[in-house]
Amino acid sequence: MSENLRTYTTENVDDERETESESEEEELRCPECGGQLATDTEHGETVCVDCGLVVEEDEIDRGPEWRAFDSKEKDNKSRVGAPTTNMMHDKGLSTNIGWQDKDAYGKSLSGRQRRRMQRLRTWNERFRTRDSKERNLKQALGEIDRMASALGLPDNVRETASVIYRRALDEDLLPGRSIEGVSTASLYAAARQAGTPRSLDEIAGVSRVEKDEIARTYRYVVRELKLEIQPADPESYVPRFASDLGLSDEAERRARSLLNTAKEQGIHSGKSPVGLAAAAVYAASLLVNEKVTQSEVSEVANISEVTIRNRYHELLEAEDSVALN
DNA sequence: ATGGTTTTTACTGCGTC
DNA sequence: GACGCGGTAAAAACCAT
Numbered sequence: 001m002s003e004n005l006r007t008y009t010t011e012n013v014d015d016e017r018e019t020e021s022e023s024e025e026e027e028l029r030c031p032e033c034g035g036q037l038a039t040d041t042e043h044g045e046t047v048c049v050d051c052g053l054v055v056e057e058d059e060i061d062r063g064p065e066w067r068a069f070d071s072k073e074k075d076n077k078s079r080v081g082a083p084t085t086n087m088m089h090d091k092g093l094s095t096n097i098g099w100q101d102k103d104a105y106g107k108s109l110s111g112r113q114r115r116r117m118q119r120l121r122t123w124n125e126r127f128r129t130r131d132s133k134e135r136n137l138k139q140a141l142g143e144i145d146r147m148a149s150a151l152g153l154p155d156n157v158r159e160t161a162s163v164i165y166r167r168a169l170d171e172d173l174l175p176g177r178s179i180e181g182v183s184t185a186s187l188y189a190a191a192r193q194a195g196t197p198r199s200l201d202e203i204a205g206v207s208r209v210e211k212d213e214i215a216r217t218y219r220y221v222v223r224e225l226k227l228e229i230q231p232a233d234p235e236s237y238v239p240r241f242a243s244d245l246g247l248s249d250e251a252e253r254r255a256r257s258l259l260n261t262a263k264e265q266g267i268h269s270g271k272s273p274v275g276l277a278a279a280a281v282y283a284a285s286l287l288v289n290e291k292v293t294q295s296e297v298s299e300v301a302n303i304s305e306v307t308i309r310n311r312y313h314e315l316l317e318a319e320d321s322v323a324l325n
Numbered sequence: 326a327t328g329g330t331t332t333t334t335a336c337t338g339c340g341t342c
Numbered sequence: 343g344a345c346g347c348g349g350t351a352a353a354a355a356c357c358a359t
Contacts, residue, residue, distance in 0.1 A: 270330070293346060304333050309348065 133169055140165050140183040143208075147187055150206040151198050161190035164225065173224055177217055181209045185218040189227060196240075197232040199274055201302055234259050237277035237301070244300040245292050247285055254284035258315050265318040271311065278303045279311030 035050025047054050102108060109117065141162050148158045164186040168174065174182060184207040191198050204211040222229060235256055242252040258280045278301035285292045294305045301308075 272332075275332080295346080305347085306334085306349090307332060310332090313348095 136174070136179060137162075137166065137169060140169075140179050140186075143180055143183040144187050147184065147203070147206045151191075151202060153187075153191055153196060153198070154194075157187070157190050157194045157196060159190075160193060161187040164189055164221070164227070167225055168221055171224060173221060177220075178209065178213075180207065181213050181217045182221065184209050184214050185221050188214065188218055189222060189229060192229050192232055193227070195233070195236045197236055197273075199302060232273045234273040234276040234280065237274055238281060241277060241281045241297070241300055245281065245285070245296060247281070247290055247292070248288065251281070251284045251288045251290050254287050255280040258283055258319060262315050262318045265321070272303070272307070274301055275303050275307040275311050276315075277301065279308045279315055282308055283312045283315050 033048065033051045033053075035048045038047055038049050144158055144161045144165065148161065161183070165183055168182055168186065184203060188198070188200070188203050191203075200211055200215060204214055207214060209217075221227070238252055238255045238259070242255065255277075259276065262276065262280075278297050281301075282292065282294060282297045285297075294308050297303075298305045298308055
């Protein structure tokens with residue numbers, strides 16, 4: 001079975017990484033003795049098995065760290081970027097001061113020195129935990145940054161996301177939760193607060209964490225930090241959708257006004273904001289003669305066409321009933 | 326866990342290019 | 343005949359309880 005799997009995977013990987021796929025295929029011979037060559041990736045050398053002649057050296061291993069079976073995994077294992085698992089902030093390397101009041105020879109310390117040591121312990125502990133939070137923060141911020149740029153979120157969102165994360169850290173919300181999970185949740189919250197919301201799906205798409213966990217962590221963080229986040233305003237999605245579809249400002253304005261009349265009519269409660277926004281954009285595109293298809297809208301909004309249909313009927317009805325008055 | 330609501334999936338029919 | 347659109351029924355997802 002491993003044979004089949006192997007050929008399949010190497011092919012796949014080669015597709016995307018053309019550079020150095022030949023190593024397994026071509027069989028070069030040693031120029032001196034004709035012996036077989038072997039590649040020593042650790043030292044970056046190609047050596048002859050028989051005579052030991054170094055044929056090539058200082059090669060760079062550009063490949064990913066391990067074999068990867070899909071693109072996601074490949075991302076994780078690539079050589080660049082932060083290591084994915086660094087469970088202990090200091091890898092157990094930081095200093096610890098023993099609790100016994102003995103010197104290096106095992107003799108007891110004088111009272112004066114004991115007090116000194118006590119102070120040292122306190123400070124060492126303080127620095128160490130401070131340091132641990134610092135590292136934690138650093139990693140989280142990197143993660144937030146990565147996701148934010150993947151989603152095209154502006155700097156101020158990253159800013160608030162990191163503020164939220166800092167608060168979570170200060171309130172000791174982290175234990176039992178992953179750094180990635182909390183950073184993702186922070187970013188999600190920040191995006192919504194800033195009025196440039198991204199759907200849970202979009203967020204989950206760039207995060208290392210599953211959607212469910214993000215939602216769970218998000219709820220938790222919001223509750224504990226008592227962040228006030230009102231349900232996303234459909235209007236806030238409009239600009240993004242409109243620009244993704246290449247619609248004019250005029251169309252965007254129409255979409256907004258449609259949403260506003262809908263709000264006055266109270267059509268919008270309980271419905272997904274994204275769906276409403278998508279429908280409004282679609283309806284607006286019709287009204288200003290810049291027709292885009294339903295499926296195009298559903299594509300950029302990540303919403304089903306059916307939902308767009310249902311919503312945009314409601315939107316137009318609301319508009320009509322206002323027009324009659 | 327449950328029930329009610331919303332969204333999605335899958336399918337069908339109609340008109341147009 | 344492919345495409346865009348509308349509608350429907352049933353399944354799935356979501357949410358408050």
